Amino acid sequence: MFDPEPIEVKLPSLPNLERLRLCTYTSSFKCPQNSDNNLIRYALFTIAKILQDLSSLKHLTLIICLEFTGKDITQVDWSPLSNFLSDRRSSFQHTDLHVRVYAVKAGGEVPSDQVISMLSRCENLTSLVESGHVSIKKEKFVDVHLKWFFGVYY
Amino acid sequence: MFPPEIFSEIFSFLRSDACVLLTCSRTHPIFAQLIEPSLYAHVVVHNRDGFFENGRHLKLQPYQLSTLLSDTPRVINYLRSLCVELSDQIYKDHDQLMKGMTTILPRLKLERIRLTFPHHNICAEWESFPTAFRTAFVACISTSYMKEICLDVSRIPLSSFADCAGLKRLTLCQDAVPPPLSGSLDFPQLEALELCDWEMGGSSGPFFSWMLTHAAALRSLTLRTPLERVLRISLPPLLTICSASLVNLNIYYTRPGKSIYSITRIVLTLSYSTFNV
Numbered sequence A: 001m002f003d004p005e006p007i008e009v010k011l012p013s014l015p016n017l018e019r020l021r022l023c024t025y026t027s028s029f030k031c032p033q034n035s036d037n038n039l040i041r042y043a044l045f046t047i048a049k050i051l052q053d054l055s056s057l058k059h060l061t062l063i064i065c066l067e068f069t070g071k072d073i074t075q076v077d078w079s080p081l082s083n084f085l086s087d088r089r090s091s092f093q094h095t096d097l098h099v100r101v102y103a104v105k106a107g108g109e110v111p112s113d114q115v116i117s118m119l120s121r122c123e124n125l126t127s128l129v130e131s132g133h134v135s136i137k138k139e140k141f142v143d144v145h146l147k148w149f150f151g152v153y154y
Numbered sequence B: 001m002f003p004p005e006i007f008s009e010i011f012s013f014l015r016s017d018a019c020v021l022l023t024c025s026r027t028h029p030i031f032a033q034l035i036e037p038s039l040y041a042h043v044v045v046h047n048r049d050g051f052f053e054n055g056r057h058l059k060l061q062p063y064q065l066s067t068l069l070s071d072t073p074r075v076i077n078y079l080r081s082l083c084v085e086l087s088d089q090i091y092k093d094h095d096q097l098m099k100g101m102t103t104i105l106p107r108l109k110l111e112r113i114r115l116t117f118p119h120h121n122i123c124a125e126w127e128s129f130p131t132a133f134r135t136a137f138v139a140c141i142s143t144s145y146m147k148e149i150c151l152d153v154s155r156i157p158l159s160s161f162a163d164c165a166g167l168k169r170l171t172l173c174q175d176a177v178p179p180p181l182s183g184s185l186d187f188p189q190l191e192a193l194e195l196c197d198w199e200m201g202g203s204s205g206p207f208f209s210w211m212l213t214h215a216a217a218l219r220s221l222t223l224r225t226p227l228e229r230v231l232r233i234s235l236p237p238l239l240t241i242c243s244a245s246l247v248n249l250n251i252y253y254t255r256p257g258k259s260i261y262s263i264t265r266i267v268l269t270l271s272y273s274t275f276n277v
Helices: A036-051 A079-087 A112-119 A123-130 A144-149 B004-012 B018-025 B029-039 B062-071 B090-107 B131-141 B202-214 B228-241 B261-276
Strands: A019-026 A059-068 A094-103 A134-136 B042-045 B058-060 B081-085 B112-116 B148-151 B169-173 B192-196 B220-225 B248-253
Touching: A019 A036, A036 A059, A036 A079, A079 A094, A079 A123, A094 A112, A123 A134, B004 B029, B018 B029, B018 B058, B042 B062, B058 B062, B062 B090, B090 B131, B112 B131, B202 B228, B220 B228, B228 B248
Parallel strands: A019 A059, A019 B248, A059 A094, A094 A134, B042 B058, B042 B081, B081 B112, B112 B148, B148 B169, B169 B192, B192 B220, B220 B248
Antiparallel strands: none
């Protein structure tokens, strides 16, 4: 069983916080047991630590960037992500989800259509989208810093 | 026919589409006049060829902006936001872009200014810029109507913002130099602070201490860091200070965005030496 190193992030009480945007970039270099499935769990572990006790939050934007090293990313198990969001469906009014995937073996960023196709196989996540709790964003999150992570140059 | 103010309102929605505005302005002289406030509201100054044109904002080289302001002085009243794009060719920037902007910057009445390296993964140390450019930049921002400053620059003295009484949004890279202990410096209007590539290295301590006593009224905080210890150790006390006012929090826990910063410093130092010969 994957057991990531605990990241003891303990944020203070933020009683008026309404909007949180959380962007994580996780590669096999950060993940202690670097299989692609563990990578997702490792990213979520950090996110969960930050999200705990933020009860006033109305709008969460999650930007999860993952660098997969496996040959076949279609076999990646996304259920930890859908379970994570499902567990918190009552905590936030709405969550915008951006997932960006870099496949090392394929030598580049996976097209967003393909990422969404993989995510849509998770029934939990699909039901969250249908109920309006989660929006999966197709468009890339525009951020000058992320541009460098994914090697997008002019 | 709509009254002119209706057209002006319509054109104002196209401020992020310079190509469309330019096309419209060529259709009729009256349109050209009505479009000017929107077309010149945000200008990008750069030192590169047009190949990098994205069409969203008007992109000019310093000499083109200087000519525009000389030929059409009223443009100064429309220009509210300026982005100065620096390149990796620092020696060329020093000679052309910064020298050109040195005479322009003090004349402007801006609400927003950005100093950035958009095409390269670098930031620069404030002291690396020519003195004349630094002086002109501080003169430009030292107005009551300057509201937003975004800098891909580290180690800038916070005293540079001493006369920005209306400053609301500030973006800094890595760290800044706080005023001496005896000095008092407040930003009563500051609502949003963004810290890029915050690593809390050896020189960051005084800046962090300054933030802990001056960030109490922040409504928005953005933090970009590659380091877990920054999240774990530095972020909580900063959030505690502004916990009552904070409405918007952005955390980017990612790998460094400006990882070749140290190389930049060397390049800048070398280019300076070259100029001083």
